[in-house]
Amino acid sequence: MKYDFGQVHTRLNTDSLKWDKTERLFGDKDILPMWIADMDFRCPTPVIEQLVSRAEHGIFGYTARSSDYFQSFVDWVERRHQWQIKKEWIRCSPGILTALSMIVQTFTEPGDKVVIQPPVYHPFPDVVQKNNRELVHNPLVFKNGRYEMDYDDLLRKIDPAVKMIILCNPHNPVGRVWTREELERLGKICAEHNILVVSDEAHFDLIHSGYRHTPFASISEEFALGSITCTAPSKTFNLAGLQMSNMIIADQEKRRTFTKMLDQLHLNLSNTFGIVATESAYRHGDEWLDQCMSYLGDNLVFLTDFIQTHMKEIKVIQPEGTYLVWLDCRELGMDAKSLEQFFRQEAKVAFDEGYKFGPGGEGFTRVNIACPRSVLEEGLNRMARAIQQRYK
Ligand SMILES: Cc1ncc(COP(=O)(O)O)c(C=O)c1O
Known part of the structure; x- marks a missing residue:
């Protein structure tokens, strides 16, 4: 693969809504952001090169x-x-x-x-x-x-x-x-x-x-x-x-x-x-996108296996498209607000809670998997630990 989607690039101090506003939005800077729909990947190299070249023109x-x-x-x-x-x-x-x-x-x-x-x-x-x-x-x-x-x-x-x-x-x-x-x-x-x-x-x-x-x-x-x-x-x-x-x-x-x-x-x-x-x-951008989709496909398999093994209460709704995964968390038995608090305060992960998406969303959550696998794994470990703690 030409592109290394597994490489972690910090997005801190770039005014990223996802990474730099965590404390302001969720009251805790240690929460792992897996919510808003952008990726933690660098974009295609030709795009970066042409932007740099245009920037160097200076006008x-x-x-x-x-x-x-x-x-x-x-x-x-x-x-x-x-x-x-x-x-x-x-x-x-x-x-x-x-x-x-x-x-x-x-x-x-x-x-x-x-x-x-x-x-x-x-x-x-x-x-x-x-x-x-x-x-x-x-x-x-x-x-x-x-x-x-x-x-x-x-x-x-x-x-x-x-x-x-x-x-x-x-x-x-x-x-x-x-x-x-x-x-x-x-x-x-x-x-x-x-x-x-x-x-x-x-x-x-x-x-x-x-x-x-x-x-x-x-x-x-x-x-x-x-x-x-x-x-x-x-x-x-x-x-x-x-x-x-x-x-x-x-x-x-x-x-x-x-x-x-x-x-x-x-x-x-x-x-x-x-x-x-x-x-x-x-x-x-074709080559980048094809490789990105392949990486996202592997992330999806990783998430699905992890959840099936370690969090049987949660059901993965297999996405056919997008890098967003809709999880059915209703078996955890929490109301919409408690589920949100549980993920943020106990698991220390920020997802987009299902209730925000209107009727039918309560009890579900949306996870953004467009991140390096190590970051995804960290988020999943946090969830699994919090669930074990609460239900042991
Ligand atoms: C379905 C859908 N439409 C629109 C948008 C936002 O698009 P834009 O940033 O171009 O307004 C999003 C962003 O997540 C989206 O998921």
Whole structure:
């Protein structure tokens, strides 16, 4: 392997939200952070080299995204996802959440209803409710250790006020990589009821062996025209601090409306370093990503074996994608807040507690395994020791 993902790089004193804010957020600097979704890995070497080279130039005036920038993304989407998109379909924003908020503001009216599928990425409710839209929950169903969409529940909840669904594809935190058939069924319902599908594909490149990601809009022209796809290089290449994201909007009218919003907010330009890193990652990042996914796959096997051997009360929900692992901790018999306190105060690990992800999340926790194996092992040992202490 060219890249050594097992090497530990300290992130302390880099103003890392995950590593430098531990004491402020959790009241104890010795807590091991395994929560927020970024990786403890260095990004692809070509990205670092091009950023250094750009930094050495020393002049950082307003920077335009070049045709090469867009082409690198078009080529990536075709190479990695067999989806042919056009350069002119792409719009940029400083992040997916910023884009989601703009999309809610642009394509719905105050009082309209927006559907989400909990347990799901916790800022989704904010994006809806802080814009004075009504949140509709279409909870996932947990059947035989696997999560599925509940189409009947969705159909029951659809009324003329439902204008949009925010789909999490692949799904954070439950790790499902929705199949083409599942997406087709959802897409047909939305098309019949004129519901805009906003497909958040932040994790689209992080697919485990044996699974395949289907971009929602790639399924048919009807779905492409009735949807907006949100992507970013931030999860794929660990570039979240550079704040770049690309939206794919096939429908000309939707593109025009969204562009108007970008103009209104003066979000026409991007950060110089974000542009350099994104283009370089999409052009030269394949080898890094393949090796990273292989390392993450091994981390997942390690975690699964460790938990099965030492913490039988906890069940691993096998993720099909993402580097986030959803653990069913209900057999520990703690309520949501006690479980959070237990992990933080007794195990001294910080996870993202399940209750934050909405209905169905209580009793679960989300662990970030994008770290060197030695760090993962330390976190798991801390958990196992705390469980032994409490239940001995
Ligand atoms: C599903 C999903 N969407 C969006 C984001 C955030 O994206 P951004 O940093 O581009 O706003 C995350 C981050 O974890 C995520 O998991």
